[in-house]
Amino acid sequence: MDGAPRVSLGVPLYNAERYLESCLDALLAQDYQDFEIIVSDNASTDRTWEICQRYAAVDPRFRLFRNPRNFGGHVNYARVAELARGELFKWVAYDDVCLPTFLSTCVEALDAAGSQAVLAYPRTVLIDEAGTVIGPYADRLNLRDHRPWRRVAGVALNINLCHAHFGVFRLSALRRTGMIRPFLSSDYTLVAEVARLGEIHEVDRPLFLRRMHGASSRQAKDATPASALSWYAQDSGKVRAPRQRMLLETFRTLLSGDDPFGTRISSACAFLGAWWARRVRVFLGRWRRRLSRRSRTSTAKGNA
Template sequence: MTGIRPNPRLSIGVPVYNGEKYLRVALDSLLAQTFEDFEIIISDNASTDKTQEICEEYAAKDNRIRYERQAINQGAAANYNRTFELARGELFKWAAHDDACLPTFLEKCVDALDKAGKDTVLAYTIATTIDADGEAIIPDPYANGDTLRPSSKFAAARVVHTLRYISLANATFGVIRSEHLKRTRLIGPFVASDYVLMIELAMLGRFSRLDERLLLRRKHSGGSRHESNPTLADVEKWFRGSSGGKTVLSPRLKLLLEYYRSVFVADVSTITKLACASVIIPAMTERKLRVATGKWRRQIMRPASPT
């Protein structure tokens, strides 16, 4: 662990709840990174399985790991945000407890940020989807979902690009400049709050997407994300926790209102806020039409069933 500083350059937040099945794989993949100047902050959301035992084991054998256990399940949003509250690094990354990173993930993302300069706020890689056993899913159901690359010098253009092309959470698991992440509302307790976070970051700067598959995203029925929460109400409860209230708005209307809220609370000029606000509905409408058109094309091009 040469080169580790008292205040590491990068902090990695690992929010977890009942993650005993895959947590070791996730932590091992982080500890095997070629870039070593990091700390790992685990926030255990009152797990009831062997998660605590695993976390304490890893924290005891590597002093880069810090472990905190919550007394009650506070919901995924609060648990994600807690890891950033405890972070010390100038760079930050969230890591899901059931995903994994290939050894050069951190090195490549940090290098991309260093080369891009301060106006680039986030670097991430495209991903491979794996199943419960860690095998790549072929064909990858999300192979074409990594198209998020807002690179314009204009904030409104970056917002348009993000609203048009965001479809996966891969960028959320990239490496982010902490100084910019502090200027956002982080992960909110509502459905698709990671989309809202991406809008807030896009207002602040560019994203760098690396065309290498260095992130392994696990799709499995026992996951803590959408795979194990089949309805929007279930997803909302996952974000909020059992003690959180329930919104009276539909998820889509709530998301639209949160986009506008993000624009008007953003730490940017008034002119930039107005420009970004003006593009939200047109961009969302265009996205909806594009998705509908894509579904229609796939239906008419589907081979006819034999009679």
């Protein structure tokens, strides 16, 4: 292609043949067409590379790269961002689907917001492995406060399945982060780091279909942390306190960087404070429900 595209789509892959064609077809069906598709295959052993070559043969916007071995998912995610040439960037997971106005809507949101916004993402709809709609999912990461610590606190209070990092970034901002790191839930750390750098805008349109299925590394990460280490191409040894490590790494990350010291310390403290406030809120909610169940049981026995 002559000149750089406005948007780079990074597609890190490993043994993705089951859903890959649906994913790529959805990208090619976007009504915003000024993009490149950067594929980095992590030495897949199925038909992934063959499928990518077939698409690249008919569309020059594809740029294909193949690793000599599996370097781990976090390395592959970083590689597609490093290879990007656009002003804007989006990671693409092989098993998710972007509806046709995904890119145009997010690009329009960033253009309208100006440079203070560094990430725009649409609302999410969960689908199952067959593509049947499960239902909408509320990400609640529409973080537009002008104060970095308030945005970071919003991440700690609301983040869960973490779909925002599949939105559209300003690439210059993304490259100031550590991206996806080699520990569980590092996407939480990334989104907190992005929130410190600028506003995150949620577009009020359900344009992202996130697929829930057992073979997904993301579902494996949430369900069984030890088995998820294979995503990082490491030995699946004992995982010690993965959530505590995420908290420590996020605190360290928010303390570092080239932002003013006051911004860094307030953001780091805001994340930890909001996170533990959230945990206390969850604990109290469970405690109240437990007491309520006991009260109803006692009442039922007394009426028997």
